[in-house]
Amino acid sequence: MENDDRHVQPPGSILLAATPIGDIRDASPRFVRALGEAQVVAAEDTRRLLALAKRLDVRINGRLLSLHDHNEGERAAQVVSMAEGGARVLIVSDAGMPTVSDPGYRVVCRAVEVAVPVSALPGPSAPVTALAVSGLPSDRFSFEGFLPRKDGEARRHLTSVASMPHTLIFFEAAKRLNETLVRMADVLGGHRRAVVCRELTKTHEEVLRGELTQLMAQTRGEVLGEITIVVEGARGVCDAQDHVGAVLALVAEGMRLKEAAAEVAEATGARKNDLYKAALARRDKEM
Template identity: 75%
Template structure:
C-alpha cells in the first residue's frame, strides 16, 4: 500500500486513469500511486493491466474486475455500487484514456446519475498526440474513432463528413488502412491533406504527411502497428474534378448519377452540374482507358 498519508483518490469515488499508449515511461507517478491505492480496479483486460503493473513495479492491492466492451452494459451498475459503498474505484483501459473509444462511458454515466464523484488522472492519448504532431489545425477538431466495418456504411459515414470544417481524427487497423484512405479520397477528394501516425511513442514511431492520394501510394504495401489518421477539415475550396470519384462511388452503390452529384454538392458547396459533368468526364476517361487496354491485348 502507498505510504502517502492522503490517498490520491477519496473514498466513494470513481477515478479514470490514462495508461501509456506505447512507451512505459509515460506512466505518471500519480498513475502508479492510484494503482497501488485503489480498493477496486476495473480494467479493460486484467492480464494486460497486471503486466503493466509488473513493468511499473507496483502491486495492485485492491479487487481486480474486468470491464470491457462486451460486459460493460451489464457490469456498470455493480462497479458504481462499489463506489457508492465507499470504495475507491479506479477505471483503466488497455492504453490511453478510458471512455475515448474505450470502455468506461457507461460507468461514468451511471456514476454521474447517482451523484458519485468522478475525476480523471490525465495522461497519454493517441488522438491528442496525433493531432499535436500532425501540423494540421488544432483549434477545432473532432474525434471519430473507428469507421463502420461494412464498406457501404463506411463510405456513407465519410461522405457525411465531407463538408465538416473540423480537423478529423480516426483510429484504424493497419490491415484496413489503405482501403480506408481510398474511401477518404473518394469522399473528401484526393488532394485533402492528411497525416498517418503509426506506433505513436513506440520505438518504430512513424508519421507520414501528405495529401490522401500520396498516402494511398505510401501505404499500399504491408503496414504494421497501431494507426491514427488525422485529416484536414473542409475549407470550401477545390474543383469538381477532385470530387468526381465521390459522385461515381455513390452512383455505384445504386444512386442515380445526378442524385449523387446533388448529394456531393451539398457536402462540398460545389455546383451539382459541375460535379455531374466532372463525373461523366471521369467515366469517359476510364472507359477510353479500358478500350485502349482491350485493343492492346487483342
C-alpha cells in the first residue's frame, strides 16, 4: 500500500474530531495525525487534551484555544475567522463528538453562514454506543441529552416525550441518576424498560437492564462515572396510571388538576378523564 502524503484536512476548513469516551485505543490514526497537523486546536478542556495527546504520544504543534459552553458564543467568530484565513482548525470535546451535548454547535453555525467548509472525523459516541449495547430497538431513536435540573422542568420535558414510540437516550450526572430514574418512572411509567450504561469502554464498564422501578432500586446507593440512560419508546396502549406522577407534579407547581390532566393527556395519548380520576384518587389517598 502506498503512503498517503495528503493532510487529514485541507487548509481553510474546520474539522470536528471525535475523542475516545474511555479507552484511548479507540483514537483513530487519522485523529492522531489531525492533532499534529492542525494549525489551530479548539478544545473543551485544554489540560485534558494535552494529557490525551501525551498518552497518544503526539505533539500538538498548532495554536491551542479553549472552547467551552461559557465562551463559545464570543469565541465562535474568532475560530471561524482563523479558518477563513486559511488555517486548519480542529475542534475537540472532552469525550465523543463535538456538538453532541458538547461545544462546537455555534462554531458550525457561524461557519455555515460564511461558507467555511466543515467536516467530521468520526469516532466514539456515547449515545450510539449505549444504544448498541442496550438491547432496545435501534431503528428509530431520539437523543435528548441532559434533562433540566429543576424538577418541574425535567418532568415537563419527560411528559413531552412520553408518547414517542421510538427509543430515548439521555445523559445524566452520576449524583442525579437515581432521582432522574424516579422522575422517569413517575412520568413515563415504572414498567417501561430501560438500560443504565456506566463508564462505557472503560475498565469498570457496567450495564444495568430492567424496568425503571427496578433500576431505581439498583441505583439508590453511591454511583460513580459517566452515565447514559436508554429508555424504550411508548407502547401501544397508554395506561393512565403510568402518568399520574406527571399530573401531580404539574399540580404541585400550581396548575389546576383538570388542566394538568389535559396537558399530560395531550402529550402522552392517555385519556384525560382517566388521568383526572387516577390523579384525584392518588392525591386523596396521600392526603
